[in-house]
Each structure stands twice: as C-alpha cells, then as structure tokens.
Amino acid sequence: MSGKICRLLVLFFLLPNIILAESGEKLWLRYLPLDNAKVVDYTNAIRSLVVAGDDAVISAAAEEIQMAFNGLTGNDLRNVNRPGAGALLIGTPENRLIRDLELSSELEKCGEEGYIIRTFPVRNGQMTVIAANTSAGVLYGTFDLIRRMQTGESISKLEVNESPAFKIRVLNHWDNLNGTVERGYAGHSIWFNRPEDWSVRSAQYKYYARANASVGINGTVINNVNADPNVLTAEYIEKYARIADIFRPYNMKIYMSVNFASPAVIGGLENSDPFNPAVQQWWKDKAAEIYQSIPDFGGFLVKANSEGQPGPMDYGRTHKDGANMMAKALQPHNGIVMWRAFVYEPGDDERSVQAYNEFMPFDGEFEDNVIVQVKNGPVDFMPRESFSPLFGGMQKSPVMIEFQITQEYLGHSNHLAYLSTMWKEVLDAETFAKGVGSSVAKTTDGTLFNHELTAISAVSNIGRDINWTGHHFGQSNWYAFGRLAWDYDLLSEDIAEEWVKMTFVHDQKFVEPVVDIMMRSREAVVNYMNPLGLHHIMGWDHHFGPEPWTDIPGAREDWLPRYYHNASEFGIGFDRTTNGSNLVSQYHSPLNKIYNDPLLVPENLLLWFHHLPWNYRLQNGLKLWDAMVYKYYEGVEEARLFQNRWDRLEGYIDDRRFKEIQYKLKLQTTEAIWWRDACVLYFQTYSNLPIPAELERPVHDLDELKELKFDMKHHN
Ligand SMILES: CO[C@H]1[C@H](O)[C@@H](O)[C@H](O)O[C@@H]1C(=O)O
Known part of the structure; x- marks a missing residue:
C-alpha cells in the first residue's frame, strides 16, 4: 500500500477520535493546569489515594480524581492501601477504613446518594475523606472535590455535607430513531443512526456520562x-443495554420514551386498550424482556x-388507567413511569387550563411508581x-418538573440565554399550597407532601455538534440544570461562575463580565421577544x-400567534382572569386574586393574565404601549451590550471559541433587532401610537419582515 493511502486510511480512522479529543467536547471537564500557588496548596493537601472499595462506580471515581489531579496539578496521586498524612480516602462504610472513622451519624443524613467530605488530622499532617453510604455518593463527592479544585477553592479544611434535593435527576432527549432531533439545534442525535463505529460512539457516551x-x-x-x-x-433494547453498560459506572440509569400504541403497532395485538388483558400482559412481558438485558x-x-x-x-x-397499567408492568422490577401532563x-379548554383540568381528578389515584x-x-x-x-x-x-x-x-442555538435564572424563578415561586413557604420546589421535592418518589427533568440541548450544544453557552444550561437538580438553593451567579471558571479561565477580568452577561441574558431575550x-x-x-x-399560510387557527397576543385596536394581552379563560382560579389564594387584578399582578406577567388597552397606565406611570416598546428596545440594547463586552475579552481564551461566540453574539443582536422591529411595527398597526421620540427608528419595514420570516424558516 502506498504511503499516501496509508496516511489517508490512518487519518480516516483517527479523525473522529481527533475531533472528539480536540473539540469542545471537553465541556467543563477540562482539567487544565492551575497556577503554581494552587498546585502547591493542593499537593500539600493531597498526594496519595486510598480507594476503599472495588466496584465499578468507585473505580470510576478513582479514575476521575487521578485524571483531574494529574491535569490540574501535573502530579499523579500515588495509589496506597493505608491512609496517612496527605491521603485522600474515598469509600463507603462497607469498608473498614471508613467504618473506623465513626461517621455513621453523619452518614445517616446523606441518604442514598449524598456524601460527606472531611479533613482529618493524622500523624504528621492531615488527610481528606470522601465518605458516603453508596458508591454513587462517593462518585458525587469526588466530583465535588474536583470542582473545588477546578474553581480554585481551598481544600485544606473541608467540612461538606451534601445530599440531592430530588431522587431522580434526568435529561430528556427528544431524539428520533432516524437520527433527527425534535427541537434540537446542535446537529443530529448522538444516540441514533450514527455512521461512526462503536468505539467512537462509546467514547462519547462515556464522556457524556462523566459530564452528567x-x-x-x-x-x-x-x-x-x-x-x-x-x-x-x-434491536433497540440491545442498543439501550449497550449504552446502559457505559452509564452504569457513572450511576446513570437509562429510561425510554414509549408509544402507547406499541402493543398494536409492533405487538400485533388488536388494540392497545389498557383494559385489555392481552395488552396488560404484553407490557409485562416487554418489561421483563427489557430488564433481562438492563x-x-x-x-x-x-x-x-x-x-x-x-x-x-x-x-x-383515562390517564390514570394508562399510567397504572404501565406502572404495574414495571413494579416487579422497581421501574417507574413518568407520565407527562x-x-x-385543541378542544374546548383554553390551552393553559387544560393540564390541570385533565389531571386534578386523578390526584392520589396513581400507582406508587407513577410520577406526573x-x-x-x-x-x-x-x-x-x-x-x-x-x-x-x-x-x-407525586409531581415532577420538566424544564x-x-x-x-x-432563539435556538443562536442566542445566549443562561436559563438558571428562569428555572430558579420557577423553583422559588410561592404556590401558597400550604400557606407561605410552599415553593414550587417544595411541592415537588417531597418535603411538603411527603412523597418518596421525587424527580426533576429537562429537555436536552445536546447534539452531534463539536461543542455538543450548538452555542458554547448552551453547555452552561446543561451544567446549571444538573447543579439545580442537586441543590436548588444554589445561586445562579455562583453556578455561572463555577461554569465559566471550569470551561474557560479563572481570571476575574474575564469571569466577572461573562457572569454578568449570563445573569442578564434571559431577561434580555424576554424583552426583545415577549415582554410583559x-x-x-x-x-x-x-x-x-x-x-x-x-396571515400565515397553513397555520392552524388555534396556533396562530394572534390567538395568544390578541392584539386589536382596543389593546393587547390574553385574558386569563375570572372573566376570561379563568386560569387564575387554578392557583391557591391569594395568588388567584393577585393574578386576577391588573394592579396586583407582577408586571412581567401582566399580559399573560390580562387584556388591556394600549393607553392603560402601568404602576410605573408609563402607558402600556410605551412600556412595551421600551422593553423591546431595552432587549436590543442588552444584546448590543453583550456583544461589546465580549469584544473586549479577546485574548483571555483560545481564539477559536472566542470567535465562535463573537459570531453568535453578532447574530443575537441582529435577530434581537429583527424581533423588536417585527413586534413593534406589527403591534403599531393596532395601537396607532408613535414610537417614543427619543428611541431610534426600526431598521426594517413590516412587509420586508414578513418575507424574512419565510427565508429564516427555510434556513432552519
Ligand atoms: C416533543 O414534542 C414537543 C413539540 O415539538 C413542541 O413544539 C411542543 O412545545 O411540545 C411538545 C412536547 O413537549 O411534547
């Protein structure tokens, strides 16, 4: 074989691996060398590793800390059998080394997946211990310690007690078996219909599992x-089993979205009626078949x-009948059903009131292994x-949130929108279900209603793009979801700062402005798209x-945007008050009254609940029309500010990521202006009011914008 062909072949087989290794796939697990002072601090605290346990999960934890320590400090941790000064001991009380530390009362509070990290004085110095009731806890504790080092925190006096807020913390991929991704903006599926061979894919799945x-x-x-x-x-059960094998050392379970009509469609049954004994049996057999492999x-x-x-x-x-049938099939194997609400x-009910109307009648009637x-x-x-x-x-x-x-x-993967602030807004929202102190988080984490089964989920933004998420900052949302699912009391700023330091650099001159951009980003998007x-x-x-x-060809009547904003010569907004669709009455008192009253409802939900005249005066004294226009303009100004700020950060990070982000921020500004002009000019056809004099004029005209829409549609 000629040398040229040989080189080509080598390149052909190595290329996918090179791409994986070189690219943004490193996410926040980069483990790049820290500055000297930190290296000295960390190697003073930890020099050797004692692994008290030998299952696959603990071994994964050991492998991770070795890799991280080596990357961050340039030093290897010596593997030793006995703890002493400078040791990091990781394990569970199954092992005598952990039992000897007498941590049982503290471990009791950790539950199944929590952990403690402690610094213990020993002869000639101190040692560090990560202890948990299970290997999974040890794994999470290990990643905690690594994060502290990655973000430059001190590790010389550790007293950490952690346990997760929700028992099940899952991603939902909307990936189709043909490799496309519904609402995915980062390329095709990493799971399905991939041309690369298994070694390439499995390397990525392992990376994915580690990141999670x-x-x-x-x-x-x-x-x-x-x-x-x-x-x-x-065919697919086998595929899932292979992936599950890769996830297992990282304490990740695999779940499956299933189609309710499966017994008829692939099982050859007459129907998929949950009351049909043959259908019930089909699901039982199917569950048994899955558990055989997984x-x-x-x-x-x-x-x-x-x-x-x-x-x-x-x-x-009913939903109850369907969910319970599946739940019974899974019960012998300890599986659960996450039944979506x-x-x-489209029917008689206004869209926003539908889920509540359909599900409330079944409250308390689901099997124990069902969560809504x-x-x-x-x-x-x-x-x-x-x-x-x-x-x-x-x-x-039990009820779980889907974010x-x-x-x-x-804005798909074109816009920087750090979503931790949005999720915190929801998690912290007061429901008044049991008086003050009944946040959404507490209604779902088991504290308020004593449920054993607790969970939280989010629809993933991951695809085959080199940087996983299309926009580099999309990674921060994956990261933030995990952190909040573990502890929703964390502050969005702190999560952002961790992520920035781990993903980019520690220099505060970079970290501070970037965290500031992130913290403002979601509200900016709200403002240039959907204010008030x-x-x-x-x-x-x-x-x-x-x-x-x-005038949108092909659109269904009840999907027409006009249906939601209801703009007319009279005014704008969706009436969900007691005079309208009455969503307000689905909330506990006093929220039902607060939302029902335009004087009391928070300004940022004003047009969610109310239809109001254009010259309605807001609490801040502005007329509704002016207030709305100002918001649209403010959103654009924010996008411009992000762009300007970012421009000044050149040189702090690698050129490739800097430029890729710079390009996206430019797009974001362009599209923010597109949004602003389209909405302001269109609504103006109803309000007949001028854009406030001190604001710049739109740069587009309405007809041109309507055309642009169709171009963008094809573009996507
Ligand atoms: C998976 O389908 C999605 C659909 O693409 C999306 O536009 C809608 O928002 O929600 C659906 C859902 O959540 O089921």
Missing part, C-alpha cells in the same frame, strides 16, 4: 417523547393523548410563563423568529 455525573444527573431518556413504537423491539433500567416516559400521540383516551379510558389537544411530569409553565416553555398550577395543586400524587434546556422558544407576559408570537411551526401576524 459531575453535576449529579443520574438518569437519561434518550429517545423522543413523540416515541417511535420500534424503540421497544429487540437489570437497572429506569422506566418509561410517556406522552399520551397529546398533539396527536396515542393514549388511553383513544379507548375511552403536557396534554395539548409537568412542564414548568401551563402553556409551553415560553421565555416567561406563570408556573403550572399543578405544582401545589396535585398533592396526593427545557434546548432553546425551542429562546406576551408569549407564543414566534414562528408558528419552527418557533424561530418573530411572527405576530395572522
């Missing part, structure tokens, strides 16, 4: 909730009777919504770019 474990995510659903029935065939399989995620998906109602049964079918998965808002992952009234509404059955990491309605509680005025099918107008 590093933030405490302990499960993932790898296929779309609009589920292909074929995912339950032997003993720790997590369970099913189900979207039923929503947006055309099949479900129990096709047979005159996103039940959007509820989107954070009552409509659909808008840049801002009120929280879903099912939080604090449903009390007898969306992928930016379906927030406006929503769903984005392109009706692709959900990208502005489309407030009504």
Whole structure:
C-alpha cells in the first residue's frame, strides 16, 4: 500500500477520535493546569489515594480524581492501601477504613446518594475523606472535590455535607430513531443512526456520562417523547443495554420514551386498550424482556393523548388507567413511569387550563411508581410563563418538573440565554399550597407532601455538534440544570461562575463580565421577544423568529400567534382572569386574586393574565404601549451590550471559541433587532401610537419582515 493511502486510511480512522479529543467536547471537564500557588496548596493537601472499595462506580471515581489531579496539578496521586498524612480516602462504610472513622451519624443524613467530605488530622499532617453510604455518593463527592479544585477553592479544611434535593435527576432527549432531533439545534442525535463505529460512539457516551455525573444527573431518556413504537423491539433494547453498560459506572440509569400504541403497532395485538388483558400482559412481558438485558433500567416516559400521540383516551379510558397499567408492568422490577401532563389537544379548554383540568381528578389515584411530569409553565416553555398550577395543586400524587434546556422558544442555538435564572424563578415561586413557604420546589421535592418518589427533568440541548450544544453557552444550561437538580438553593451567579471558571479561565477580568452577561441574558431575550407576559408570537411551526401576524399560510387557527397576543385596536394581552379563560382560579389564594387584578399582578406577567388597552397606565406611570416598546428596545440594547463586552475579552481564551461566540453574539443582536422591529411595527398597526421620540427608528419595514420570516424558516 502506498504511503499516501496509508496516511489517508490512518487519518480516516483517527479523525473522529481527533475531533472528539480536540473539540469542545471537553465541556467543563477540562482539567487544565492551575497556577503554581494552587498546585502547591493542593499537593500539600493531597498526594496519595486510598480507594476503599472495588466496584465499578468507585473505580470510576478513582479514575476521575487521578485524571483531574494529574491535569490540574501535573502530579499523579500515588495509589496506597493505608491512609496517612496527605491521603485522600474515598469509600463507603462497607469498608473498614471508613467504618473506623465513626461517621455513621453523619452518614445517616446523606441518604442514598449524598456524601460527606472531611479533613482529618493524622500523624504528621492531615488527610481528606470522601465518605458516603453508596458508591454513587462517593462518585458525587469526588466530583465535588474536583470542582473545588477546578474553581480554585481551598481544600485544606473541608467540612461538606451534601445530599440531592430530588431522587431522580434526568435529561430528556427528544431524539428520533432516524437520527433527527425534535427541537434540537446542535446537529443530529448522538444516540441514533450514527455512521461512526462503536468505539467512537462509546467514547462519547462515556464522556457524556462523566459530564452528567459531575453535576449529579443520574438518569437519561434518550429517545423522543413523540416515541417511535420500534424503540421497544429487540434491536433497540440491545442498543439501550449497550449504552446502559457505559452509564452504569457513572450511576446513570437509562429510561425510554414509549408509544402507547406499541402493543398494536409492533405487538400485533388488536388494540392497545389498557383494559385489555392481552395488552396488560404484553407490557409485562416487554418489561421483563427489557430488564433481562438492563437489570437497572429506569422506566418509561410517556406522552399520551397529546398533539396527536396515542393514549388511553383513544379507548375511552383515562390517564390514570394508562399510567397504572404501565406502572404495574414495571413494579416487579422497581421501574417507574413518568407520565407527562403536557396534554395539548385543541378542544374546548383554553390551552393553559387544560393540564390541570385533565389531571386534578386523578390526584392520589396513581400507582406508587407513577410520577406526573409537568412542564414548568401551563402553556409551553415560553421565555416567561406563570408556573403550572399543578405544582401545589396535585398533592396526593407525586409531581415532577420538566424544564427545557434546548432553546425551542429562546432563539435556538443562536442566542445566549443562561436559563438558571428562569428555572430558579420557577423553583422559588410561592404556590401558597400550604400557606407561605410552599415553593414550587417544595411541592415537588417531597418535603411538603411527603412523597418518596421525587424527580426533576429537562429537555436536552445536546447534539452531534463539536461543542455538543450548538452555542458554547448552551453547555452552561446543561451544567446549571444538573447543579439545580442537586441543590436548588444554589445561586445562579455562583453556578455561572463555577461554569465559566471550569470551561474557560479563572481570571476575574474575564469571569466577572461573562457572569454578568449570563445573569442578564434571559431577561434580555424576554424583552426583545415577549415582554410583559406576551408569549407564543414566534414562528408558528419552527418557533424561530418573530411572527405576530395572522396571515400565515397553513397555520392552524388555534396556533396562530394572534390567538395568544390578541392584539386589536382596543389593546393587547390574553385574558386569563375570572372573566376570561379563568386560569387564575387554578392557583391557591391569594395568588388567584393577585393574578386576577391588573394592579396586583407582577408586571412581567401582566399580559399573560390580562387584556388591556394600549393607553392603560402601568404602576410605573408609563402607558402600556410605551412600556412595551421600551422593553423591546431595552432587549436590543442588552444584546448590543453583550456583544461589546465580549469584544473586549479577546485574548483571555483560545481564539477559536472566542470567535465562535463573537459570531453568535453578532447574530443575537441582529435577530434581537429583527424581533423588536417585527413586534413593534406589527403591534403599531393596532395601537396607532408613535414610537417614543427619543428611541431610534426600526431598521426594517413590516412587509420586508414578513418575507424574512419565510427565508429564516427555510434556513432552519
Ligand atoms: C416533543 O414534542 C414537543 C413539540 O415539538 C413542541 O413544539 C411542543 O412545545 O411540545 C411538545 C412536547 O413537549 O411534547
């Protein structure tokens, strides 16, 4: 073989690995050398490693700390058998070395996946201990210690007690078996229909598992909730089993979205009626078959009777009947059912009141291994919504939140929108379910209603893009979701700062402005897209770019943006008061009254709950029209500010990422102006009021914008 062909072949086989190794796939697990002072500090504290245990999870923890320590300090940790000065001891009380430390009363508070980290004085110095009840806890504790080093914190006197807020912390991928990703903006699926061979894919899956474990995510659903029935065939079960094998050392469980009609579609049964004994048996057999290959399989995620998906109602049964049937099939294997409450079918009910109306009657009637998965808002992952009234509404059955990491309605992967602030807004929101102190978080984490089964999920933004998420800052949302799922009391600023330091550099001259951009970013997006509680005025099918107008060929009547903003000569906004669709009454007192009153409702939800005249005076004295226009302009100014700030950060990080982000920020500003001009000019056709004199004029005209929309649609 000629040398040239040989080189080409080598390149062909190595290229995928080179791309994996070189690229942004390193996420926040870069482990780059720290400055000298830190290296000295850390090597003073830790020089050797004692691994008290030998299962796969503890071994993964040991491998990780070795890798991290080596990368960060340039030194290896010596593997030793006995702890002493400078040792890091990791393990569970199954091992005598941990038992001897008499930590049992502290470990009791850690639960299954929590951990403690302690500095102990020993002869000639001190040692560090990571102890937990299970190897999983040890793994999370190890990543905690690594994070401290990655962010430059002191590790010489550690007294850490941690346990997760939710038992199950899962990502939901909306990946189709043909490799496309619904609402995915980072390329095709990393799971399905990949041309690369298994060694390349498995290397990425291991990286994925490590990244998740590093933030405490302990499960993932790898296929779309609009589920292909074929995912339950032997071919896919085997595929899931192979992936589960890679996840296991990282304490990650695999789950599956299933299609309710599977027994009929792939099982050859007459129907999929949950009352049909043959259907029940089919699910039992299917569950048994899955557990045969994946003993720790997590369970099913189900979207039923929503947006055309099949479900129990096709047979005159209910959500309860459907969910319980599947739950019974999974019970012998300790699997769970995450049954979605996103039940959007156009009907008599206004969209925002539908989930509550359909699910409240079944409160307390689900099997113990069913948890109802509820989107954070009552409509659909808008840049801002009120929280879903099912939080604090449903009390007898466990409920879990579904957030969306992928930016379906927030500019796809073109816009920087750090979403921790949005999720905290929801988690911290007061439901008043049991008086003051009943935050959304507490209605779902088991504290308020004593549920054993607790969980939290988010729709992933991951694809085959070199940087995983399309926009480098998309990674921060994956990171932040994991951190909040573990501890929702963390501050968004702190999470952002950790991520920036781990992903880029420690220099405060870089960290501070970047964290500031992140902290302002979601509100900026809200302002240039959907201020004051406006929503769903984005392109009706692709959900990208502005489309407030009504003459949209092909769009369904109830999906027309006009339906949501209701702009007319009279005014703008969606009436969900007692005079309107009455969403307000699904909230506990006093929220129902607060939301019902335009004088009391928070300004940022004003047009979510109220339809008001253009010259309505806000609490701040501005007329509604002016207030709305100012918000749109403010959003654009913020995008410009992000761009300017970023320009000044050249040289702090590698050129490639700097330029890629710079390019995205330019796009964001351009698109923010597009949004602003489209909305302001369109709404102006109804308000007939001028844009305040001191503001610059729109740079587009309306007809041109309507055309632009169609170009962008094809572009996406
Ligand atoms: C997976 O389908 C999605 C659909 O693409 C999305 O536009 C809508 O917001 O929500 C659906 C859901 O959450 O089920």
